[in-house]
Amino acid sequence: MRRYHGTAMASLILHGDLAKNEPSLTRALKIVPILAAPQGLHGECTPPDKLPIAMVYRAVLALVTGWKGASPKGEHVVIFNHSVCDQQGAFARRPSAWAKLLDYLSHEYRLLFVVSAGNILDPFRIDTYKNCDDFACADEIERQIVLLRCLEQAKGTRQLLNPAEAVNALTVGAMHFDGEPEIPDGHVNPFANIGVTNLCSAVGLGVNRAIKPDLIEAGGRQLAASELVDSVVSVWGTDLGLVGQLSATADPFGGDTTKLGYSTGTSNAAALVTRSAIRIADTVEALFSDNEQNWLNEPTRAVVLKVLLAHGCAWGQTGALLDQTYPPIERKCWQRRREAISRFIGYGRADIHRIITADGSRITLLADDVIAHNDRHEYSIPIPRAMINNKEVRRVIMTLAWSSPIDPSSMRYRGFSLELVDESGKRKFWSGVKPVLQPSPDAGRRGTLQHIILEDKKLIASTDTGNFVVNVQARAALATFDKQKVPYALAITVEMAQSVRSDLFADVEARVRKKVAERVRERPRSKVRVG
Structure with a gap:
């Protein structure tokens, strides 16, 4: 034996x-x-x-x-x-x-x-x-x-x-x-x-x-x-x-x-x-059950787990250390240096506790759907009032995972490409936050997982719309698949410093619930969950 x-x-x-x-x-x-x-x-x-x-x-x-x-x-x-x-x-x-x-x-x-x-x-x-x-x-x-x-x-x-x-x-x-x-x-x-x-x-x-x-x-x-x-x-x-x-x-x-x-x-x-995936599955089953759905029957079941496993990842101090150690050292070569770091640690180590445990200082919204070639699905998340008129650290984490058909004989191989973009098709989501040390978003477009962390603490006096808008944009990389639909899952966490945690969850949850109810009457193509 x-x-x-x-x-x-x-x-x-x-x-x-x-x-x-x-x-x-x-x-x-x-x-x-x-x-x-x-x-x-x-x-x-x-x-x-x-x-x-x-x-x-x-x-x-x-x-x-x-x-x-x-x-x-x-x-x-x-x-x-x-x-x-x-x-x-x-x-x-x-x-x-x-x-x-x-x-x-x-x-x-x-x-x-x-x-x-x-x-x-x-x-x-x-x-x-x-x-x-x-x-x-x-x-x-x-x-x-x-x-x-x-x-x-x-x-x-x-x-x-x-x-x-x-x-x-x-x-x-x-x-x-x-x-x-x-x-x-x-x-x-x-x-x-x-x-x-x-x-x-x-x-x-x-x-x-x-x-x-x-x-x-x-x-x-x-x-x-x-x-x-x-x-x-x-x-x-x-x-x-x-x-x-x-x-x-x-x-x-x-x-x-x-x-x-x-x-x-x-x-x-x-x-x-x-082991972490199994623990997340327990939480996901309960979350879907609250919406009277059986998660195991959903076409998005696997990508939901994938997106949540990656959602707690960050480079943190490890990325800062490797950024000082790995070549090239020139500041203008930051993309090559970050690629060198991602070879070793990917998006970083996952923090499962951020996913399966509640905390009043953050709220995570989970959306899942199927998407076709040249489609764009829009998600509008209310910006918490606690993020305005202060210099506390604010953070937005966005993770997108999808499943792609493959063409085993093509050099392109991956049949579908998805991307997170703003309303203009770019990646300037909100002036209240900016990218941290992490893999380049361009590198994230090459696989089936994209993970973006934005944070800042500069004073924001007001916002134009009061919403943080994210679009999931799809494109068939090969003509063979332009009539297909692929499953995806999107997780977005909005987070603030502990000192202003009192009303963050309740503020966002109430405003999201209202929007979801309105969209249900309009027969939406997407499902949004609050967790």
Whole structure:
């Protein structure tokens, strides 16, 4: 019994990092093993006599439609954890057959695949230290900066592993973080708790330079090992089972069902994002039920989860650190530098608590619909009165997610492009806020996820209309799809500093409810929810 990987993933999804003592999930988890441990091999791999993508295809269809005449075993399953990558297949410009399969299944059956970015175990060169002792004994802050810079220089050899480039999937990188505080003596901890990825986490971009990974999540701390080859120090990340995320593990002798162990990697990070998706699904089901709708029957069910998972992301202090570390350093080259940052951390780490917990200082509005080529859906959100005539920090967060059909033989590949624009078709939404340090909006147009954070604290005496207007604009990238409609979800959070929280939620909610009631009488094309 060497099913270490699947056991750890199931444990992390249901119970989280056991060192953090989080509540367990109550939903059932269906596990379809596609890894085995053949005799003579130390690790686990897909069976040598089976095609991995065929195993995934059969497993998904058996759940959602039934296989070979059998009844579906998970008809209402929406979330698929895909913590498996092709260790021998790095993404190189064109999507792999495996990624194409996930994109097709995702769009056809309204599914959300949470995919691990992959772990790159190869060493990378360090250009600062003469030998391994100098590296191990270096100042921690200096060594941290050197590692970040050298990892960026080596990005061309540390690409995503197939099928992490899938455009409809949510791809997850691994952050250097876990619930265990101590690093054993004699080992090098490469990073402090600064929110960067661990040493083995694969880096993007994706198809046609789309932002990948989409986000990052805790993937355990990997220790730094080093060696001197041809007078050059090379470093790689190691998983020694001494630190990392604590989870159930298989007993090779089959007798102990309480055995625990530590592990690290992007698989762990994807498992924790899957766990977050399940928690969000509980909230979403209740939200739709309040509107007398069954979320599982909606064409937008998968993109609703995707948009909410990404909605709590931000670069924060991690982005500020990398913006000072990564090239090019010239101010005018800010777009290239932000692209370099997004290769590693995507849109940042998701803060699920902002999504599933209420706070009077913010209100989140969720809209979902289907949209056709050349259509534009308009959303008008009341600007809270508390945002006017003061210099308190105000923030607007907008996240758009959609599912696109694909043309596997076209270089464009992605069949539909959506974008967030203002009333003039541009991105000047409101003078009361401005963009923060984050991926360029142009980069966000290349995938199926767009995430924009706007904030400011300058004095705004009044507004022209009293509303914040956002448009979802659609365009078929390929003529093949110009008669189709695609599902999308839009989340918008309006937020203020804690000191003015008293009437924000009630103010916006009352004005939105009134607008929704008026639109219902007009038979609207869009549904708006307040949460």
